[in-house]
Amino acid sequence: LAMAYLAWGLAQRWCPSSLQVISFPVVQLHLNRTAMRLSQKDFESAMNQVKLLKKDPGNEVKLKLYALYKQATEGPCNMPKPGVFDLINKAKWDAWNALGSLPKETARQNYVDLVSSLSSSLESSSQVEPGTDRKSTGYETLMVTSEDGITKIMLNRPTKKNALNVEMYHEIMHALKAASKDDSAITVLTGNGDYYSSGNDLTNFTDIPPGGVEEKAKNGAILLREFVGCFIDFPKPLIAMVNGPAVGISVTLLGLFDAVYASDRATFHTPFSHLGQSPEGCSSYTFPKIMSPAKATEMLVFGKKLTAGEACAQGLVTEVFPDSTFQKEVWTRLKAFAKLPPNAMRISKEIIRNREKEKLHAVNAEECSVLQGRWLSDECMNAVMNFLSRKSKL
Numbered sequence: 309l310a311m312a313y314l315a316w317g318l319a320q321r322w323c324p325s326s327l328q329v330i331s332f333p334v335v336q337l338h339l340n341r342t343a344m345r346l347s348q349k350d351f352e353s354a355m356n357q358v359k360l361l362k363k364d365p366g367n368e369v370k371l372k373l374y375a376l377y378k379q380a381t382e383g384p385c386n387m388p389k390p391g392v393f394d395l396i397n398k399a400k401w402d403a404w405n406a407l408g409s410l411p412k413e414t415a416r417q418n419y420v421d422l423v424s425s426l427s428s429s430l431e432s433s434s435q436v437e438p439g440t441d442r443k444s445t446g447y448e449t450l451m452v453t454s455e456d457g458i459t460k461i462m463l464n465r466p467t468k469k470n471a472l473n474v475e476m477y478h479e480i481m482h483a484l485k486a487a488s489k490d491d492s493a494i495t496v497l498t499g500n501g502d503y504y505s506s507g508n509d510l511t512n513f514t515d516i517p518p519g520g521v522e523e524k525a526k527n528g529a530i531l532l533r534e535f536v537g538c539f540i541d542f543p544k545p546l547i548a549m550v551n552g553p554a555v556g557i558s559v560t561l562l563g564l565f566d567a568v569y570a571s572d573r574a575t576f577h578t579p580f581s582h583l584g585q586s587p588e589g590c591s592s593y594t595f596p597k598i599m600s601p602a603k604a605t606e607m608l609v610f611g612k613k614l615t616a617g618e619a620c621a622q623g624l625v626t627e628v629f630p631d632s633t634f635q636k637e638v639w640t641r642l643k644a645f646a647k648l649p650p651n652a653m654r655i656s657k658e659i660i661r662n663r664e665k666e667k668l669h670a671v672n673a674e675e676c677s678v679l680q681g682r683w684l685s686d687e688c689m690n691a692v693m694n695f696l697s698r699k700s701k702l
């Protein structure tokens with residue numbers, strides 16, 4: 309399969325002009341014409357940039373470029389599924405199909421972002437000395453870019469709905485620590501593809517160490533505590549751009565963000581009881597404060613899924629935008645925020661958040677310890693087994 313990908317990669321030269329037909333369809337009529345022209349221009353220039361890349365970005369990235377290009381120009385996957393032995397076309401079809409109903413405008417933006425992160429990461433990685441930490445230049449599960457005073461951390465496992473595997477937990481912590489020290493004024497977390505994130509990757513539960521499930525649960529609790537701690541301690545304004553459905557830990561963490569902007573396609577779902585689990589991300593403390601104990605119970609105990617509008621009415625989301633203009637409107641706003649004096653913003657965040665920090669760390673520790681027990685319960689193990697054997701989905 310690797311050889312086949314390689315051959316395909318070489319043949320296509322990962323350049324959109326050699327990827328089948330290029331024709332720009334009529335774009336959504338309701339978009340502002342100027343914004344549309346600009347975005348089209350960015351898209352065209354990104355396509356040219358791809359041709360100029362000096363290094364092969366690898367087959368996985370080439371598949372992402374292909375899928376985003378097709379989605380941006382033709383919309384959702386409209387080809388019949390290739391047969392199992394047609395490996396190359398199957399891989400391409402899978403990548404495109406995984407983008408689901410992602411709007412063309414968002415696909416175009418994601419294509420531009422991917423090319424931009426690729427240009428900077430491949431350029432800078434060619435400059436780093438051998439042995440330098442690869443994560444300071446490139447990530448496996450994230451796309452991290454920094455421009456206009458904004459560091460953007462994009463969850464980048466779209467084919468897995470941006471589920472958080474162990475590597476992604478570590479990379480997010482790394483990216484947050486780097487962002488806290490870089491010269492950007494604000495930091496944004498968002499997702500690539502049609503989901504913001506489907507929460508904890510349930511296959512995390514399958515890799516059992518020699519110490520057995522107890523050791524697995526203990527390690528998970530340590531990782532989770534450190535991970536959530538990075539959000540509690542993050543010193544700059546931290547903004548979530550919830551581009552699509554959000555599940556589990558990707559929802560609970562929102563209570564630790566300074567602003568949450570959501571597409572009207574986003575939903576918010578914390579099915580902990582269904583999974584035999586209990587709340588994390590400090591949500592057992594932040595959610596009742598944000599939305600009232602009863603509303604928090606509906607979400608965290610009964611697993612009620614909220615629309616973006618409902619989440620906004622309950623204070624979890626700051627503002628909701630139509631999906632067709634979400635990227636444009638939010639980025640315009642964030643670029644204006646990022647021009648404000650960074651020290652003033654940092655100090656103001658500190659005064660808003662600091663008196664809660666100690667409490668939040670205590671809540672985090674307690675939630676992790678309770679979860680450690682839940683992960684060993686039959687209820688949890690059965691729910692995970694059911695998902696993994698494809699017997700259940702949310």
Ligand SMILES: CCCC/C=C/CC(=O)SCCNC(=O)CCNC(=O)[C@H](O)C(C)(C)COP(=O)(O)OP(=O)(O)OC[C@H]1O[C@@H](n2cnc3c(N)ncnc32)[C@H](O)[C@@H]1OP(=O)(O)O
Nearest residue numbers: 467468469471506507508509510511528532556557701702
């Ligand atoms: C160590 C710290 C622990 C912190 C604990 C946190 C708690 C939580 O976050 S609880 C929430 C856990 N998440 C879930 O239970 C979601 C499970 N996923 C689903 O129910 C569905 O995948 C979906 C409703 C999110 C999407 O359904 P849809 O039909 O649109 O797409 P799929 O074909 O199911 O997904 C595509 C692809 O992605 C894989 N996948 C999606 N989500 C997860 C996940 N959370 N864990 C592992 N894998 C996931 C899915 O299996 C598909 O993979 P394949 O194409 O290989 O079959």
